[in-house]
Amino acid sequence: xxxPAVFFYxxxxxxxxxxxxxxxxxxxxxxxxxxxxxxxxxxxxVYVTLEAHLVAALQxxxxxxxxxxxxxxxxxxxNLRRDTFAPSRQLLTKGAGVVLALGVAGAFLQLVxxxxxxxxxxxxxxxxxxxxxxxxxRDFVLPFEVTSFLLLAAxxxxxxxxxxxxx
Amino acid sequence: MNAPQLDMAAIAPLAFxxxxxxxxxxxxxxxxxxxTNEHFINAALSVLSISFLGLSVxxxxxxxxxxxxxxxxPANPMLSLDRFAAYSIALIxxxxxxxxxxxxSYLPQVGINHGEYYALLLLSTAGMFxxxxxxxLMALFLGLELxxxxxxxxxxxDRRNLRSNESAFxxxxxxxxxxxxxxxxxxxVYGVTGSLxxxxxxxxxxxxxxxxxxxxxxxxxxxxxxxxxxxxHQWAPDVYEGAPTSVTAxxxxxxxxxAFAALLRLLTQAFGPVTASLSDLFWVLAALTIVVxxxxxxxxxxxKRLLAYSSIAHAGYxxxxxxxxxxxxxxxxxxxxxxYVFTNLGAFAVLMALAQxxxxxxxxxxxxxxxxxxxxxAALLTxxxxxxxxxxxxxxxxxxxxxxxxxxxxxxxVLAIIGVLGSVVSFYYYLRLPxxxxxxxxxxxxxxxxxxxxxxxxxxxxxxxVLFLGFFPSHAPGVLxxxxxxxxxxxxxxxxx
Numbered sequence: 001x002x003x004p005a006v007f008f009y010x011x012x013x014x015x016x017x018x019x020x021x022x023x024x025x026x027x028x029x030x031x032x033x034x035x036x037x038x039x040x041x042x043x044x045x046v047y048v049t050l051e052a053h054l055v056a057a058l059q060x061x062x063x064x065x066x067x068x069x070x071x072x073x074x075x076x077x078x079n080l081r082r083d084t085f086a087p088s089r090q091l092l093t094k095g096a097g098v099v100l101a102l103g104v105a106g107a108f109l110q111l112v113x114x115x116x117x118x119x120x121x122x123x124x125x126x127x128x129x130x131x132x133x134x135x136x137x138r139d140f141v142l143p144f145e146v147t148s149f150l151l152l153a154a155x156x157x158x159x160x161x162x163x164x165x166x167x
Numbered sequence: 168m169n170a171p172q173l174d175m176a177a178i179a180p181l182a183f184x185x186x187x188x189x190x191x192x193x194x195x196x197x198x199x200x201x202x203t204n205e206h207f208i209n210a211a212l213s214v215l216s217i218s219f220l221g222l223s224v225x226x227x228x229x230x231x232x233x234x235x236x237x238x239x240x241p242a243n244p245m246l247s248l249d250r251f252a253a254y255s256i257a258l259i260x261x262x263x264x265x266x267x268x269x270x271x272s273y274l275p276q277v278g279i280n281h282g283e284y285y286a287l288l289l290l291s292t293a294g295m296f297x298x299x300x301x302x303x304l305m306a307l308f309l310g311l312e313l314x315x316x317x318x319x320x321x322x323x324x325d326r327r328n329l330r331s332n333e334s335a336f337x338x339x340x341x342x343x344x345x346x347x348x349x350x351x352x353x354x355x356v357y358g359v360t361g362s363l364x365x366x367x368x369x370x371x372x373x374x375x376x377x378x379x380x381x382x383x384x385x386x387x388x389x390x391x392x393x394x395x396x397x398x399x400h401q402w403a404p405d406v407y408e409g410a411p412t413s414v415t416a417x418x419x420x421x422x423x424x425x426a427f428a429a430l431l432r433l434l435t436q437a438f439g440p441v442t443a444s445l446s447d448l449f450w451v452l453a454a455l456t457i458v459v460x461x462x463x464x465x466x467x468x469x470x471k472r473l474l475a476y477s478s479i480a481h482a483g484y485x486x487x488x489x490x491x492x493x494x495x496x497x498x499x500x501x502x503x504x505x506x507y508v509f510t511n512l513g514a515f516a517v518l519m520a521l522a523q524x525x526x527x528x529x530x531x532x533x534x535x536x537x538x539x540x541x542x543x544x545a546a547l548l549t550x551x552x553x554x555x556x557x558x559x560x561x562x563x564x565x566x567x568x569x570x571x572x573x574x575x576x577x578x579x580x581v582l583a584i585i586g587v588l589g590s591v592v593s594f595y596y597y598l599r600l601p602x603x604x605x606x607x608x609x610x611x612x613x614x615x616x617x618x619x620x621x622x623x624x625x626x627x628x629x630x631x632x633v634l635f636l637g638f639f640p641s642h643a644p645g646v647l648x649x650x651x652x653x654x655x656x657x658x659x660x661x662x663x664x
Contacts, residue, residue, distance in 0.1 A: 157319070
């Protein structure tokens with residue numbers, strides 16, 4: 001097994017384990033958020049092994065950086081206590097969740113190998129900044145511009161809902 | 168490297184609405200520096216939005232009568248302006264435009280006249296224009312989000328009102344959940360076909376592939392959330408009740424048109440032959456939605472909740488057309504949407520005209536004695552209620568007739584019978600409105616304001632359309648009747664194949 005493949009499986013497993021740790025760490029929200037950071041960074045490494053370097057950098061900047069900071073802010077503002085999540089209320093939910101998750105995982109493990117199309121070879125400049133730029137501004141110029149309007153809508157919305165005085 | 172050949176005419180309606188939002192945002196800043204009269208600023212921004220929406224509708228109308236298909240980027244097709252898109256854009260554009268007219272006096276009455284309202288409305292409308300013209304799952308998803316995010320904010324626009332806050336938050340949570348389900352469906356479809364474009368999916372979709380079927384099912388569930396079809400409808404009454412009435416009208420009317428039109432295009436263009444296997448799924452959704460919507464509407468005392476359940480029931484009638492899976496059925500759906508827009512808009516416009524002094528008119532008791540105080544508004548609300556119920560002589564009857572006819576013609580007789588029985592139940596709760604207005608008196612009489620010009624205009628347009636389509640279903644030469652409108656709808660659907 002080549003070195004990238006070793007890293008791929010190693011960090012793939014780390015992503016799954018830390019994602020589970022995030023979901024199971026119901027009592028301690030800060031620990032859950034930190035597990036999320038581990039998931040994000042592991043995914044970034046997976047992207048690197050798949051030659052998608054720009055996506056890996058964005059993953060670290062946006063998800064592991066900005067978004068987790070926002071999560072921590074919310075955790076801090078809500079000031080959750082340990083007994084906010086009483087275990088008795090969650091037993092049924094947890095049980096149903098585990099059964100459903102196992103069911104979905106089983107179905108996919110069975111279905112994916114027979115149903116996926118063959119993977120194409122990636123072009124040599126895949127994932128480079130030039131290729132990403134060309135894709136963004138030429139092939140996907142419409143979604144790119146629409147996304148900017150989407151962000152504008154989100155900004156205006158945040159101001160409308162949160163500004164102290166709207167005059 | 169050569170530049171892509173872009174056809175700007177294909178995105179003209181979308182661009183007018185989106186850039187209109189920028190002008191509204193800038194215009195508000197510019198006007199508040201120079202004028203202090205809030206009502207003037209509100210009216211000016213509304214007129215600005217109306218003119219941009221008017222341009223969009225004009226472009227769509229021109230594209231519809233032209234009949235050609237324009238693709239924004241032929242090398243990488245994601246958005247096209249064809250007959251179907253033009254029909255839907257015109258419908259959504261006219262509805263948004265009329266809501267802007269009615270908002271001129273409604274917003275100051277409930278004390279929420281901030282210019283951002285019109286900017287958000289235009290952005291959301293731009294999202295709907297993208298949604299109905301999208302021929303690529305990425306554009307479809309972006310359109311859906313651009314439509315939804317401003318709507319979440321608009322639902323909470325009355326910031327001091329707890330109900331409005333609750334409405335916004337519920338809508339945001341359920342809407343994000345629905346978007347996630349839809350996105351999962353998109354991911355699975357991409358997984359089995361390796362492409363996001365509708366044409367490529369149609370060519371590369373393996374018929375028996377279980378993952379593909381799961382993906383298609385998740386896409387349908389995502390749309391079922393957006394159109395509030397049972398069993399994915401629970402959010403609708405709470406959200407419709409809490410939002411300001413003009414926003415409720417906008418959500419109930421335009422979102423339904425955009426989501427149904429996008430689903431129709433997705434099923435015919437991307438999944439053509441596979442769609443037949445979904446007939447049973449739509450059968451169950453339609454029957455369940457009709458029953459739940461009509462039965463729950465009977466026990467409501469809040470007008471907005473009543474109209475919410477009524478709009479759920481109407482989603483059920485629309486789903487009958489999807490269960491048939493024929494061109495006639497889909498054509499009947501598009502015609503039904505046309506009637507749905509004007510009938511519901513009329514009903515909501517009456518409620519908007521009755522809001523005053525910071526209070527919405529939203530309970531059945533608020534209607535007591537209306538016939539004596541404002542006989543015109545009472546008569547109009549009666550007309551729209553009768554059309555919603557589907558009394559002969561109104562557009563609502565013709566629309567239901569076409570849908571049920573297409574169901575019977577394709578062998579779905581049981582579903583048509585369920586629909587007719589649902590309509591019979593609906594007479595009960597729609598007729599409670601005239602009974603309340605004409606036969607009971609208010610305990611304490613408060614003087615009601617006169618309806619403003621904008622509201623009167625909206626009411627007049629809606630009443631004319633409802634009566635005209637109801638009274639002239641015939642196919643007389645040169646006369647624009649219901650049959651002619653149905654032909655427009657059918658020709659729009661037929662070009663999708």
